[in-house]
Amino acid sequence: MANQMITKVEGSVLVLERVFNAPRELVFKAFSEAEHLKHWWGPRGWEIPVCNVDFRPGGVWHYCMKCVDKNQGDFYGMESWGKGVYEEIVAPEKIVYVDYFSDAEGNENESMPSTRVTLTFDEHEGKTKLINRALYASPEALKTVLDMGMEQGISETWDRLDEHLQSLQ
Structure with missing residues (x-):
């Protein structure tokens, strides 16, 4: 892979960085619109059968990842629900949200x-250099x-994002 993700742990913060060969506006759009997210969100072998995005401060992104790869053993058929609550959006520079594990109704786990x-x-x-700073309640929560x-x-997931961005250019 020509462009690896850089990972740093700083106490309770996980910092991930990667450069994508795509304009900033397009990378931002890939994170802000359901039609883009459905194509790349989640690890390989997982699809997004549910992806609802209300992209505004206070809005909610609720999604389901489902494993469709039989080679992933016990994960095959598993669903993993997540919910993001947007706090701050500065297009095309920054998105701040709180990410939760959730259930199908959006209740936080x-x-x-x-x-x-x-x-x-x-x-x-x-x-576009994408920097993801993920703040956890404690170093143990991050671990x-x-x-x-x-x-x-x-x-x-970011490999899939890169492939999606290349398919659009």
Whole structure:
């Protein structure tokens, strides 16, 4: 892979960075519209059968990821629901939201850590440098999601984002 994701842990904060060969406005749009998110959100072998986006401060993004890859063993057929509540949107520079594990009705799963995510989209030599700063309640909460394989999941998700962006240009 020519463009690897850079990962840094700073206490309770996970920082992920990657440069995408696409204009900033397009990368921002890929994070803000359901029609884009459905094509790339989630790790390989997972689809998004439900993706509702109310893209405004106070709005909610509610989605379901479903494993459709039989090679993923026990994960095959599994559904994972998530919910994001948007706090701040500055197009095309920044999106801030709180990310929760949820159920199909959008009720937050309080046994799982929530995350305050700040996405910044920086112009970078005609490309877009995406920086994801994920703030957890504690270093232990961050370790919980890292132990679940979240870093690999995001890396695969961003690979899929890169493929989606290339298909649009």
